[in-house]
Amino acid sequence: MARRLSFAIAQPITIVGWFIASALLIALVIAATYGLSLPGQDRALTQAFYYAIIASGLYFVIAALMCVTVYGAYKGHYPQEFKLTMSQRTLMLQTISFMVYMLAGAAVYHRVEGWRFLDSVYFTNFTLLTVGIGSLAPKTHTGRALLFPFAIGGIVILGLVIGSIRSLVLERGKKKLGSRMVEKKRVQLLKKMYKKDQQNKLIPIDSKEQADDLGMTERERRKSEFELMRQIQDHATQRQKWNALFISGSAWLVLWLVGAVVFWKAEHQQEWSYFQAVYFAYTSLLTIGYGDFTNFSNAGKAAFVFWSLLAVPTLTIVISNMGDTVVKSIRDLTDYLGEFTVLPGESPTKQRAKQLVTSVTSTFRGKEGREETMDEPPGMLGEKEDESTQGIRGHGAMTGATDRLAGEVEKEELSAADDAVQRGDEVSRDAHEYHYQLIREFRNVMKHLNENPPRRYTYEEWAWFLKLMGEDEEDQSLHRKPPVKVRNDYKGDRKPDMQQGGMEDEMDEQRQWSWLCNRSPLMGETGEADWVLERLSVTLEKELKRQHKSRKDKGQSRVKVEKDEKKDLPSDSGSSGTLETQKGAEDTG
Numbered sequence: 001m002a003r004r005l006s007f008a009i010a011q012p013i014t015i016v017g018w019f020i021a022s023a024l025l026i027a028l029v030i031a032a033t034y035g036l037s038l039p040g041q042d043r044a045l046t047q048a049f050y051y052a053i054i055a056s057g058l059y060f061v062i063a064a065l066m067c068v069t070v071y072g073a074y075k076g077h078y079p080q081e082f083k084l085t086m087s088q089r090t091l092m093l094q095t096i097s098f099m100v101y102m103l104a105g106a107a108v109y110h111r112v113e114g115w116r117f118l119d120s121v122y123f124t125n126f127t128l129l130t131v132g133i134g135s136l137a138p139k140t141h142t143g144r145a146l147l148f149p150f151a152i153g154g155i156v157i158l159g160l161v162i163g164s165i166r167s168l169v170l171e172r173g174k175k176k177l178g179s180r181m182v183e184k185k186r187v188q189l190l191k192k193m194y195k196k197d198q199q200n201k202l203i204p205i206d207s208k209e210q211a212d213d214l215g216m217t218e219r220e221r222r223k224s225e226f227e228l229m230r231q232i233q234d235h236a237t238q239r240q241k242w243n244a245l246f247i248s249g250s251a252w253l254v255l256w257l258v259g260a261v262v263f264w265k266a267e268h269q270q271e272w273s274y275f276q277a278v279y280f281a282y283t284s285l286l287t288i289g290y291g292d293f294t295n296f297s298n299a300g301k302a303a304f305v306f307w308s309l310l311a312v313p314t315l316t317i318v319i320s321n322m323g324d325t326v327v328k329s330i331r332d333l334t335d336y337l338g339e340f341t342v343l344p345g346e347s348p349t350k351q352r353a354k355q356l357v358t359s360v361t362s363t364f365r366g367k368e369g370r371e372e373t374m375d376e377p378p379g380m381l382g383e384k385e386d387e388s389t390q391g392i393r394g395h396g397a398m399t400g401a402t403d404r405l406a407g408e409v410e411k412e413e414l415s416a417a418d419d420a421v422q423r424g425d426e427v428s429r430d431a432h433e434y435h436y437q438l439i440r441e442f443r444n445v446m447k448h449l450n451e452n453p454p455r456r457y458t459y460e461e462w463a464w465f466l467k468l469m470g471e472d473e474e475d476q477s478l479h480r481k482p483p484v485k486v487r488n489d490y491k492g493d494r495k496p497d498m499q500q501g502g503m504e505d506e507m508d509e510q511r512q513w514s515w516l517c518n519r520s521p522l523m524g525e526t527g528e529a530d531w532v533l534e535r536l537s538v539t540l541e542k543e544l545k546r547q548h549k550s551r552k553d554k555g556q557s558r559v560k561v562e563k564d565e566k567k568d569l570p571s572d573s574g575s576s577g578t579l580e581t582q583k584g585a586e587d588t589g
Helices: 007-034 046-073 086-113 117-127 139-193 208-214 218-266 274-285 299-322 327-338 351-363 387-392 399-424 427-448 459-468 528-568 572-588
Strands: none
Touching: 007 046, 007 274, 046 299, 086 117, 086 139, 117 139, 117 299, 139 218, 139 299, 218 274, 218 299, 218 459, 274 299, 299 327, 399 427, 427 459, 427 528, 459 528
């Protein structure tokens, strides 16, 4: 994290260290199992023994996964360097804080209640996870009094950890999984169109004959591409939500049933049946914790601590994914049933029935999200705003400050344009009006950044933004036929071809692209408002630099002209001598 060593050096050292730690623990476990001969028949392995088995397995899995990462980076599937993001750092720090808090509480209860330390770890675990099994409980007044601040503090830290898991795993994971799903759907659609010999609709129109054959202009063809891309996004988004629910639900089911097997074998002295183990795992997994079945063996307690730390966050992810799919469908169905029964609305019954059918079918076909109500582009081509935009206006100190600064620059550009009109300088007037439009749209797009769900622009809005960036949707020279397969690697210094909005390379040369290709601004993980805002700012920066350079060149040329004029003028002495000569000539005449 401190980057005192380069990643290429630190990674192999870390991998070797994990493998060595795993090997040492495995050797100690084997020695404790087979190498010791203790007298007596009534003996049992401690919880520390089982924690050592769990730790050795985790060390080996971590090292193996890091080896997979190294291999993937070597093959070009991952970048060569890895830097922790702020959300990743936050999750790491919060997880470490939770573990330190739980172990520190175990040390306190080990001292206060006289329990063994690992029994205290077992107690703090099911207490902070709000399972409340009840096999261990404080007996002293000191232990019960300490429970008040300890429990509430631990639950708060646990909530922070779960919130970080949600923001990191769910939000970032959804973006990555969603972009891959969009790419998969894009490839499927293109293959289907090529198979049905419909690829002529994907070829840029460069002649009037081709436009007559297709019955559309280049702008209309591009709009059809855009609408196809929107359909791909909608289907992929809905598919991704159900896939995420299936994956998280499967993980939860595996933890439940496999955990039941572990508890069934670990508590064989209590003669549990598998159904009883399933019942215990279910009540613990849902943090119900009746306490009628509890772990008494050392193996069961160690397994429960490790299992519960995995199971509770997994359950949180499942519930969150259900909120995007199943719960949403049930909520919509409940609302419509309420309109038909106890809370009828103003719409006719037939219309409500049609809305119900449309809502249910769109949930499974992927046609949901924010309705695109803006029929006209913003700014110079339209001033239309919806309620969500008006609600966000002015929120946020940084957004407000940037908006005010952009407003001042906007006024300056308008004033400069007026001055240019008075001077009769049409070129300068056009430049300042162009800057004014860029700044105005920059301010408008900033209001869309925090919208939820994220803003999705119409084709007319995109065409206007692209025109401001120097690209015309009617100009086929910057358009191309979308490829099916794209390069997606990190070898050498090359950037992956599957990169959102990669319409310009490092030399500022515009590259050909399509709404259905990997360079489309609708591909990737960046939101549409973020993409537009970044490109508008880059375009404005280039324009201001070009203007500054033009003024500098004009100033240098003006200085050069003045110097040349001074060189062409005769000197003072020469001028006076000439005048005297002319005067003498006149007197002589």
